[in-house]
Amino acid sequence: MSDFAQQVGWQIQAAGNILQITSSVAKVLAVRQAKQPWGDRLVIQLDNPTTWQVDQTSQEFTLTLDAQTEPTLLETFKPNLSDQVSSLQMEPAGNQTRLRLGLPLSFRPRIWSLPNPNRLIVDIRPATFVDRNILWAKGLRWRGQTVSLGANQFPVIWLEINPRQVGVHFAPILPHSDTVAGISPLAQTARLAEAVAAINGGFFNRNNQLPLGAIRRASRWLSGPILNRGAIAWNDAGNLFFDRLTLQETLVTPTGQRLPLTHLNSGYIQAGIARYTPDWGSNYTPLSNNEILVTVQNNRVSNQQINATAGSNTFPIPTDGYLLVLRSNKSVATALTVGTLLRLESITNPPEFSQYPQIIAGGPLLVKNRQIVLDTEAEKFSKAFAIEQASRSAIGQTSEGNLLLVAVHNRLDGTGVTLPETAQLMQQLGAINALNLDGGSSTTLYLGGQILDRPARSTARVNNGIGIFIQPRPE
DSSP: OHHHHHHHHHEEEEEEEEEEOOOOEEEEEEEEEEEEEEEEEEEEEEESSSOOOEEEOSSSSEEESSSSEEEHHHHHHHOOOOSSSEEEEEEEEEEEEEEEEOOTTTTOEEEEETTTTEEEEEEEOOOOOOOOEEEEEEEEEEEEEEEEEETTEEEEEEEEHHHHHHEEEEEEEEEOSSSSSOOHHHHHHHHHHSSSEEEEEEETTTTTTTEOOOEEETTEEEOOOTTTTTEEOOOOOEEOOOOOOOOEEEOOOOTTTEOOOOOESOOOOOOOEEEETTTTOSSSSSSSTTTEEEEETTEEEEEEEEEEEEESOOOOOOOOOOEEEEEOGGGGGGGSSSTOOEEEEEESSSGGGGOSSSEEEOOOOEETEEEOOOOOTTTTTOOOHOOOOBBBBEEETTTTSOOOEEOOOOTTTTTBHHHHHHHHHHHHHEEEEEEEEGGGOOOEEEEETTTSSSSGOOOOOSOOEEEEEEEEEOO
């Protein structure tokens, strides 16, 4: 890099943890467009090498060059439109030039350069797969490979992380720091969390933007588990644990009456008693009609009230306690009158989960101790969900203890991936334990500011993810 910078006249200076690069302004000398058997090609001729940046939205692909373009060239440039290129504009922006292209969603232009003369090549074609094995940072490797299952071939992209590498750790990430509600593109959530890499996490309700499954961070349940679904747990030493997870909480009254709770900090609605703590947020908005809300402070009931209509009000969650929500369970309200002292018991099943400060649930569990253990019925998924061909995200553990973050969208004939195939693919990648995560439009794999597995403009907003961090570790 230093030799190249000296050759083209760039000035490079380190300022703390920022590398400042000052380059001379290049000029665009010509732009040519040519039809190819696989699509279209743009050739941009420059007087000097220059830097460039790509931005993609749902509507267009934008290439920004650090190069000036003469007005006469802009006036004479006549783009050829086609089925692949619905629009093409070249416009000046100070010392920069922008090319805006309207492309099909499935297209990901490939951009590369040639010297003597200096040219930037933009190949416009359907997304193509490139095998990769790149050590991106110590303890973090970027992989891409076509994996065969019988007669089918699947382009798979994944990150392999050594959680024992000094300076590498991972944690659940969410769009907001003060509430579990909300959705955002994974890339945005990762950047706000200062994660260098990330994968989308567990399921959520897209309407109310609330999580549907376990999220535990720093030993605090931001969202509790549901339906005995598969989860991954880990600690700062890099130890991982995979299994199906349940959490059983019970309230005990002074008379010895035991009141089982259905869920903790959950967007999943079920008749019974649910509990909401400050980790859910500062307020709770009723999720169903005719809920009875019981405020508990310092282990004692301090208030009881009824809310008739879902979403009609918000109720504060006490910082020194929690809020109990009674759904279709009016009879138990008599045991929770103001002044009642309560004792809370809480256990996980399996009990090993309680030893881990970080947990993310998805489901179904795919592989356990090298064996495929896929059982959609045990985790309350439909049989149709198991055989649906869709994009899939998964997380796994190798025999060396490394973490695998995996994204696969289809087989080479274009159809998606079933859950049995996902389990087999994880085994092929070396996973001895593996868990399915939320998939479909949620499937997103992020590294160093870019989306690896799909056009950024096609990514959906998600509620949570798993972020990979490299020192310095954020507080």
